[in-house]
Amino acid sequence: xxxxxxxxxxxxxxxxxxxxLGLLAITVLVGVILFALKxxxxxxxxxxxxxFEQTLSFQGTLLNGNLVAFIVLQMLxxxxxxxxxxxxxxxxxxxxxxxxxRMLLTKPISRTQLLLSKFIAGAVYTLCLIIWLGILAVIVGxxxxxxxxxMVLNSDGLVILQEQDVNWRYAGGFAVAFLALLTVSTLSICxxxxxxxxxxxIVVTMAIIILFTIIGTLDVKLFDAIRPYxxxxxxxxxxxxxxxxxxxxxxxxxxxxxxxxxxxLIGLALYHFNKKDITT
Amino acid sequence: MISRLITLILxxxxxxxxxxxxxxxxxxxxxxxxxxxxxxxVQVNIKSEIPLIKSFPVKATIYFKQKDQxxxxxxxxxILPKQNFNELxxxxxxxxxxxxxxxxxxxxxxxxxxxxxxxxxDDSGDLVLLKLWIDPKTDLLLKxxxxxxxxxxxxxxxxxxxxxxxxxxxxxxxxxxxxxFKIPKGLATDINxxxxxxxxxxxxxxxxxxxxxxxxxxxxxxxxxVFRN
Numbered sequence: 001x002x003x004x005x006x007x008x009x010x011x012x013x014x015x016x017x018x019x020x021l022g023l024l025a026i027t028v029l030v031g032v033i034l035f036a037l038k039x040x041x042x043x044x045x046x047x048x049x050x051x052f053e054q055t056l057s058f059q060g061t062l063l064n065g066n067l068v069a070f071i072v073l074q075m076l077x078x079x080x081x082x083x084x085x086x087x088x089x090x091x092x093x094x095x096x097x098x099x100x101x102r103m104l105l106t107k108p109i110s111r112t113q114l115l116l117s118k119f120i121a122g123a124v125y126t127l128c129l130i131i132w133l134g135i136l137a138v139i140v141g142x143x144x145x146x147x148x149x150x151m152v153l154n155s156d157g158l159v160i161l162q163e164q165d166v167n168w169r170y171a172g173g174f175a176v177a178f179l180a181l182l183t184v185s186t187l188s189i190c191x192x193x194x195x196x197x198x199x200x201x202i203v204v205t206m207a208i209i210i211l212f213t214i215i216g217t218l219d220v221k222l223f224d225a226i227r228p229y230x231x232x233x234x235x236x237x238x239x240x241x242x243x244x245x246x247x248x249x250x251x252x253x254x255x256x257x258x259x260x261x262x263x264x265l266i267g268l269a270l271y272h273f274n275k276k277d278i279t280t
Numbered sequence: 281m282i283s284r285l286i287t288l289i290l291x292x293x294x295x296x297x298x299x300x301x302x303x304x305x306x307x308x309x310x311x312x313x314x315x316x317x318x319x320x321x322v323q324v325n326i327k328s329e330i331p332l333i334k335s336f337p338v339k340a341t342i343y344f345k346q347k348d349q350x351x352x353x354x355x356x357x358x359i360l361p362k363q364n365f366n367e368l369x370x371x372x373x374x375x376x377x378x379x380x381x382x383x384x385x386x387x388x389x390x391x392x393x394x395x396x397x398x399x400x401x402d403d404s405g406d407l408v409l410l411k412l413w414i415d416p417k418t419d420l421l422l423k424x425x426x427x428x429x430x431x432x433x434x435x436x437x438x439x440x441x442x443x444x445x446x447x448x449x450x451x452x453x454x455x456x457x458x459x460x461f462k463i464p465k466g467l468a469t470d471i472n473x474x475x476x477x478x479x480x481x482x483x484x485x486x487x488x489x490x491x492x493x494x495x496x497x498x499x500x501x502x503x504x505x506v507f508r509n
Contacts, residue, residue: 160334
């Protein structure tokens with residue numbers, strides 16, 4: 001029964017035009033970035049390496065598909081939560097606003113199963129987005145720019161990863177990015193349970209992300225205690241896969257915190273949805 | 281009186297002229313070995329240990345053809361000193377561009393070497409001073425140190441093996457002065473990083489680049505197309 005409900009929920013997602021907005025937005029944004037890098041990528045690379053090139057010279061193809069995919073991910077992963085929340089934020093509240101939730105609850109399925117099916121459908125949609133981003137960034141990037149070693153710039157300096165050592169890092173990075181976006185999806189569905197209009201949970205989700213990101217970025221001692229536990233702090237953990245040596249402890253810590261957020265948010269949503277007096 | 285003074289000045293300058301002549305002879309003998317090489321292709325392994333850069337050893341192929349055609353083909357990203365190994369022969373080949381003097385003897389790699397100080401004639405050039413440690417018995421360059429305006433001091437140790445007769449090294453170890461690299465913060469956007477790897481220790485000032493040469497293909501002819509981009 002749960003899987004039938006998941007299927008129904010996913011059909012409903014695919015029937016909404018806004019669901020394709022996310023895919024379209026990713027396609028356009030990645031297209032623009034790839035075009036810009038193809039036209040003027042070398043000058044961007046020169047800007048990154050200029051400090052090093054006073055003393056050293058880099059030989060080989062610096063601007064390649066692996067670097068392009070990394071740049072695309074770095075630029076877009078911050079904006080994708082909006083695309084996720086746009087769809088998942090009204091999975092419950094949208095039905096409440098249109099009045100279909102009461103009819104839905106007359107089906108022989110428990111409220112817990114119904115809500116879980118919405119969470120799973122939201123997760124599948126998020127997975128579709130991240131897979132599409134992966135195809136465009138990694139596969140199309142490599143087709144257009146070729147393969148090669150990956151040069152990653154982080155605050156500690158440059159890390160040059162060998163070509164054969166990159167694919168598994170992307171797989172790991174995308175898995176962590178998916179988990180981070182799943183937290184956003186869970187948050188927006190949870191908020192959706194508390195609202196009867198479509199737009200509210202989407203806006204509140206984005207407001208929370210912006211607020212937490214600002215708290216995470218502000219170098220104020222007051223926030224030091226809470227910063228490591230904010231899910232937004234761990235949304236960039238996909239980058240850890242591109243460090244050498246691999247900071248496994250940090251990655252596991254991020255996974256635990258993201259999963260903990262999801263469990264708490266799903267639990268909160270289930271509790272509220274089961275107790276909720278559906279009047280619309 | 282005046283003629284005595286001129287004689288004294290000339291006598292005083294004699295050792296300098298002699299040192300310059302000897303230095304030129306030593307350089308010519310060393311370069312005679314290099315000039316026997318019309319072209320070569322060689323497999324290299326480049327290992328870089330540079331502060332703030334984490335990288336793995338990279339394999340590449342180097343192509344050289346007289347007079348100064350040089351090309352490195354590597355599938356991966358290799359890091360080399362800005363003044364790499366092609367610059368030195370190129371500079372020394374133009375005898376009008378420098379003045380060389382013997383400035384002493386030193387032991388390098390257990391070999392007694394003659395130390396040559398090479399001063400560029402062009403004051404406005406990037407190269408300020410070049411020092412060469414040459415083994416006078418084998419006419420091999422064992423160490424070099426170049427001081428440039430833009431890149432600081434770069435020194436290189438040369439180890440020989442299979443191609444001693446042509447003066448081509450089997451191993452080169454470069455030591456480069458590393459200035460404090462500045463990371464463009466807008467591009468290093470690990471904004472949510474919760475821990476910093478800054479240990480508080482001062483970062484080393486020198487980087488080391490080791491290049492190991494293997495499988496020299498000497499004077500077998502290399503087409504010009506190889507050197508085109």
